[in-house]
Amino acid sequence: MKSPQPYNVLHMKLSVSRLWLRDFQLEFRFSLERLAVYYSDTRGLCFIISILICCVIVILGFCAVKMQLFFLLTCALLLLHLGAVFASKMEFFSSVHQMSKLVQFEGVLLKHMQKYVGFNENKLEFLKSRLVELENDRDEALQEGLDYFDSPVNKYLLTKRLTMDWERVENIMQHDAGKQPLSNIERYVNVNPFPEVSELEGAIAGFLRIQDVYRLKASDMAQGILDGVKYNVVIDAHLCLDIAKYAGKENQMRLAHAWALEALKRLHKAEENDSEQKFVSEKTDEAEILELLAKTKRHLGDLKGANQTYAELVALRPDVKNYTNSYLDFQLENIFSEYSTVDLTEEHEPLPANLLHTDEFTRYKHTCNGLLKQTPSEERDLRCGYLTETHPFLLIAPIKAEELNHDPLLVVYYDVVTDAEIEQMKTLSNDYIVRARVMGYNKSVVSPVRTSQFVFLPKQSHPLLRAIDVRAGHMSDLNMDFAEDHQFQNYGIGGHYGQHYDAFDAKLERLISNRELGNRIATLLFYLTDVEQGGGTAFPYLKRLLMPKKGAAAFWYNLHADGVRDLRTLHGGCPIIVGSKWVLNRWIREFDQSDRRPCELWVDSR
Numbered sequence: 001m002k003s004p005q006p007y008n009v010l011h012m013k014l015s016v017s018r019l020w021l022r023d024f025q026l027e028f029r030f031s032l033e034r035l036a037v038y039y040s041d042t043r044g045l046c047f048i049i050s051i052l053i054c055c056v057i058v059i060l061g062f063c064a065v066k067m068q069l070f071f072l073l074t075c076a077l078l079l080l081h082l083g084a085v086f087a088s089k090m091e092f093f094s095s096v097h098q099m100s101k102l103v104q105f106e107g108v109l110l111k112h113m114q115k116y117v118g119f120n121e122n123k124l125e126f127l128k129s130r131l132v133e134l135e136n137d138r139d140e141a142l143q144e145g146l147d148y149f150d151s152p153v154n155k156y157l158l159t160k161r162l163t164m165d166w167e168r169v170e171n172i173m174q175h176d177a178g179k180q181p182l183s184n185i186e187r188y189v190n191v192n193p194f195p196e197v198s199e200l201e202g203a204i205a206g207f208l209r210i211q212d213v214y215r216l217k218a219s220d221m222a223q224g225i226l227d228g229v230k231y232n233v234v235i236d237a238h239l240c241l242d243i244a245k246y247a248g249k250e251n252q253m254r255l256a257h258a259w260a261l262e263a264l265k266r267l268h269k270a271e272e273n274d275s276e277q278k279f280v281s282e283k284t285d286e287a288e289i290l291e292l293l294a295k296t297k298r299h300l301g302d303l304k305g306a307n308q309t310y311a312e313l314v315a316l317r318p319d320v321k322n323y324t325n326s327y328l329d330f331q332l333e334n335i336f337s338e339y340s341t342v343d344l345t346e347e348h349e350p351l352p353a354n355l356l357h358t359d360e361f362t363r364y365k366h367t368c369n370g371l372l373k374q375t376p377s378e379e380r381d382l383r384c385g386y387l388t389e390t391h392p393f394l395l396i397a398p399i400k401a402e403e404l405n406h407d408p409l410l411v412v413y414y415d416v417v418t419d420a421e422i423e424q425m426k427t428l429s430n431d432y433i434v435r436a437r438v439m440g441y442n443k444s445v446v447s448p449v450r451t452s453q454f455v456f457l458p459k460q461s462h463p464l465l466r467a468i469d470v471r472a473g474h475m476s477d478l479n480m481d482f483a484e485d486h487q488f489q490n491y492g493i494g495g496h497y498g499q500h501y502d503a504f505d506a507k508l509e510r511l512i513s514n515r516e517l518g519n520r521i522a523t524l525l526f527y528l529t530d531v532e533q534g535g536g537t538a539f540p541y542l543k544r545l546l547m548p549k550k551g552a553a554a555f556w557y558n559l560h561a562d563g564v565r566d567l568r569t570l571h572g573g574c575p576i577i578v579g580s581k582w583v584l585n586r587w588i589r590e591f592d593q594s595d596r597r598p599c600e601l602w603v604d605s606r
């Protein structure tokens with residue numbers, strides 16, 4: 001079979017004498033790329049702009065005659081620069097680690113709020129006791145009638161009450177008791193990055209993703225039951241409605257219908273418990289839910305149900321023109337057709353007859369939820385044991401290995417990083433993670449396909465990363481010298497990385513970073529955490545789901561032996577139901593691997 005020109009061939013053209021120059025160039029390019037990724041969010045932009053302004057001012061300052069002015073200008077710009085960095089945007093929902101910072105923020109806010117309440121309580125306590133005293137004095141005066149004024153003391157007391165005492169009361173009433181804590185709160189909110197309202201949508205999207213992929217019921221989720229495990233959270237009618245609205249906006253009509261029904265159920269239950277009359281706001285909520293319910297039924301073809309819901313809606317709020325118009329519109333649209341019914345009790349799309357004959361996303365979903373898996377006979381030849389061959393060192397410390405697939409090779413190595421190393425790696429990357437990106441049409445972009453945060457750290461930045469690479473070399477039997485930087489990744493609410501290939505598409509060669517290093521021949525994916533529920537790595541074509549195991553690493557070749565991308569290595573990080581998932585990616589390039597995995601002219605020589 002004729003093979004397309006593999007990347008390795010290109011590399012061979014590099015003369016050895018030019019290697020040092022290439023190394024220098026690469027290092028420079030890597031640094032620029034890292035800078036570009038790190039500064040590609042708003043925070044980075046503010047940072048870079050303020051740095052540039054600072055530089056200009058410093059140069060101007062040197063030229064300035066008046067050194068004091070130079071000094072003041074530099075200080076002002078340094079402050080501006082810090083302000084820009086602090087006030088910049090930060091995303092929370094796409095990383096559980098970032099979200100954990102919010103708990104601290106909330107704690108500080110609550111402390112200020114406690115002070116606010118305390119000050120106001122003191123004020124009210126004082127006013128209440130003055131009120132009682134003043135009322136008592138007055139009652140006494142009223143009881144005595146005009147005799148009260150016989151005593152000059154009483155005349156004095158009344159005058160005092162209405163002058164000095166009253167002035168004090170008035171002063172206290174005017175005093176803004178919570179001013180200080182309130183301004184503390186305002187300052188805190190301005191200085192720290194707080195989530196924006198738009199993040200709510202990201203969180204709801206993650207929630208719906210969990211429901212869709214794992215085929216969960218809205219009624220279970222609303223009670224806090226996630227994939228069979230009960231958590232101590234209950235979702236109220238308002239949140240159910242928000243979820244329903246978002247699902248409707250995203251055209252996930254079955255889910256929108258299920259959440260609208262749940263919202264209605266919860267609203268009615270709350271009303272039953274509350275013996276008071278229906279509040280106007282509740283009536284409004286109910287109408288909003290009914291309208292959405294009618295729309296979803298109409299969209300899904302349950303015209304009988306839609307008609308019934310519209311009738312209820314119009315009976316509840318005959319005064320709202322929008323509702324009556326929608327009903328009329330619905331009736332006119334269906335004037336000549338019989339009202340059909342559709343059973344909407346099943347909130348997920350029916351399962352395809354053959355899961356193998358579906359699109360990539362559907363296959364990925366069903367690998368994540370465990371419906372698509374290898375049969376026992378397919379698994380029969382897979383083995384586990386200790387790896388000792390790839391390096392003499394392994395004779396002393398063999399690596400526990402489990403085969404998950406033979407062709408293409410997919411192996412998991414256990415206990416290859418220690419808990420202490422993991423803690424250290426998290427500390428190294430914690431403060432630098434930013435929203436992950438994927439390759440777009442002609443540049444990397446933020447996308448709902450990948451809801452996590454990542455950072456690339458060069459192995460030169462820490463001895464631990466170099467040590468990991470030595471181990472990675474033993475496991476993979478590949479040359480790690482030209483592997484990409486260590487990529488640490490933490491996922492967010494319902495976080496996932498949809499099905500994708502790690503190897504670059506040869507057609508998009510121009511987008512490949514450091515093309516001279518070749519394609520990503522193999523991947524080593526280290527799991528730095530266990531994940532309580534969900535969050536496996538799914539290989540839809542291999543029908544394999546790897547559950548994250550802290551300290552383990554998965555290894556697979558992304559390319560055929562002839563250098564062509566192996567389409568069977570399609571994989572993705574499934575949505576996390578519960579837990580914080582951290583992974584480390586080691587993407588190994590083709591360059592300088594020819595003695596380890598020789599490039600072959602046929603597709604697979606292994």
Ligand SMILES: O=C(O)CCC(=O)C(=O)O
Binds near residue numbers: 502525536574
């Ligand atoms: O998180 C996972 O399980 C998979 C991650 C992955 O495939 C990637 O980052 O390329």
Ligand SMILES: [Fe+2]
Binds near residue numbers: 500501502571
């Ligand atoms: Fe991947």
